[in-house]
Amino acid sequence: MPAKDKALDDLFVDTLRDIYYAERKIVKALPKMQRAAQSEKLAAAFEHHREETETHIERLQKVFELVGKAPRGKTCEAIEGIIAEGEEIMEEFKGSAALDAGLISAAQAVEHYEIARYGTLHRWATELDMKDAAKLLSETLKEESATDEKLTKLAESTVNAEAL
Numbered sequence: 001m002p003a004k005d006k007a008l009d010d011l012f013v014d015t016l017r018d019i020y021y022a023e024r025k026i027v028k029a030l031p032k033m034q035r036a037a038q039s040e041k042l043a044a045a046f047e048h049h050r051e052e053t054e055t056h057i058e059r060l061q062k063v064f065e066l067v068g069k070a071p072r073g074k075t076c077e078a079i080e081g082i083i084a085e086g087e088e089i090m091e092e093f094k095g096s097a098a099l100d101a102g103l104i105s106a107a108q109a110v111e112h113y114e115i116a117r118y119g120t121l122h123r124w125a126t127e128l129d130m131k132d133a134a135k136l137l138s139e140t141l142k143e144e145s146a147t148d149e150k151l152t153k154l155a156e157s158t159v160n161a162e163a164l
């Protein structure tokens with residue numbers, strides 16, 4: 001299809017495929033981060049978010065259904081890079097008191113990417129008058145934002161104090 005015939009609904013599906021790919025990468029990365037975490041609270045936060053991420057994947061499958069498309073991911077270089085950086089931190093800071101601070105920073109980079117994507121998808125779903133999709137996307141957006149805030153609190157309390 002020539003680019004000029006592409007419309008916002010095509011962009012919506014493309015972006016849906018991008019975040020679907022990303023979520024499935026994240027659900028695999030979180031158990032590694034959980035095992036690496038030194039603080040029990042941080043490990044528990046990763047475990048909790050892994051469970052939420054499974055729900056995020058299910059919600060995306062519902063959105064695909066609503067737009068009449070089969071759920072399919074599209075390679076997202078951005079999340080590959082963010083996750084690779086997280087793995088680098090896990091290797092380079094293994095055994096260091098700063099490891100948890102590094103894990104939190106990696107996890108927040110993931111959350112911020114997701115918040116950007118879900119924020120956009122939610123806005124587009126609203127513009128395209130897809131109320132059910134918009135509702136599902138906003139539920140996930142809220143959970144990603146709550147996770148981000150929780151990580152900030154963890155960083156401010158125990159973790160950074162131990163690293164210093």
Ligand SMILES: [Fe+2]
Nearest residue numbers: 023053056114
């Ligand atoms: Fe998510």
